[in-house]
Amino acid sequence: EVLLVESGGGLVKPGGSLRLSCTASGFTFSNYNINWVRQAPGKGLEWVSSISSTSTHIHYADSVKGRFTISRDNAKNSVYLQMNSLRADDTAVYFCARDLLFGGQSPFDYWGQGTLVTVSS
Amino acid sequence: IDMTQSPFTLSAFIGDRVTITCRASQNINKWLAWYQKKPGKAPKLLIYKVSTLGSGVPSRFNGSGSGTEFTLTINNLQPDDSANYYCQQYNTQLITFGQGTQLEIK
Numbered sequence: 113e114v115l116l117v118e119s120g121g122g123l124v125k126p127g128g129s130l131r132l133s134c135t136a137s138g139f140t141f142s143n144y145n146i147n148w149v150r151q152a153p154g155k156g157l158e159w160v161s162s163i164s165s166t167s168t169h170i171h172y173a174d175s176v177k178g179r180f181t182i183s184r185d186n187a188k189n190s191v192y193l194q195m196n197s198l199r200a201d202d203t204a205v206y207f208c209a210r211d212l213l214f215g216g217q218s219p220f221d222y223w224g225q226g227t228l229v230t231v232s233s
Numbered sequence: 234i235d236m237t238q239s240p241f242t243l244s245a246f247i248g249d250r251v252t253i254t255c256r257a258s259q260n261i262n263k264w265l266a267w268y269q270k271k272p273g274k275a276p277k278l279l280i281y282k283v284s285t286l287g288s289g290v291p292s293r294f295n296g297s298g299s300g301t302e303f304t305l306t307i308n309n310l311q312p313d314d315s316a317n318y319y320c321q322q323y324n325t326q327l328i329t330f331g332q333g334t335q336l337e338i339k
Contacts, residue, residue: 147328149276151270156317156319156330156331156332156333157268157270157276157319157321157330157333158330159321159327159328159329159330162326162328169326171326171327173327174327207275207276209276212278212281217264217323217324218323219266219278219281219321219323220266220276220278221278221287221288223275223276223277224275225274225275226275
């Protein structure tokens with residue numbers, strides 16, 4: 113069974129940092145691109161970042177570029193999202209999601225249940 | 234690429250057919266997906282590459298369109314279809330979602 117489990121969310125003050133983890137099981141992790149998507153309270157889905165299977169290709173939404181860093185450790189079946197200079201509008205449930213297809217354009221087929229990040233003083 | 238969905242909210246009866254529209258600000262070819270999102274749950278991939286059903290998705294769900302105009306049609310509405318629906322373009326590396334359509338089953 114394919115599983116993605118996020119962790120690391122919590123309450124942080126504006127300007128603070130947090131590191132999210134996404135740990136995968138049930139598939140050959142090193143073959144797949146992984147993404148982070150967030151949903152602010154009462155809002156829609158927003159893609160945040162993606163990392164290719166070998167970390168060669170990394171992309172960020174403009175809203176987080178320069179503040180967030182995505183990375184992965186294929187030996188640990190994990191992807192990370194280091195979030196710095198957090199702002200109130202970063203408050204959201206953060207999901208990690210797997211690309212359906214190897215390489216090229218792909219939607220997301222498996223998602224974790226999400227971890228809540230709250231940025232508030 | 235901006236993705237604009239309509240309507241924002243939708244209400245229909247069990248057994249009805251509903252259509253949700255998604256418009257891209259530029260040509261995204263066939264790289265369009267639809268997701269179903271329920272509160273407290275992970276999004277579920279319904280359709281990708283405009284019209285390909287996701288794994289285990291009933292054939293009541295149908296996608297169509299090309300270029301910049303796309304539609305999701307749900308036939309024979311069921312109570313479990315009550316959810317938010319999002320389109321997603323993955324034509325570019327900077328992926329974007331539509332703002333969502335809330336579907337209420339009367």
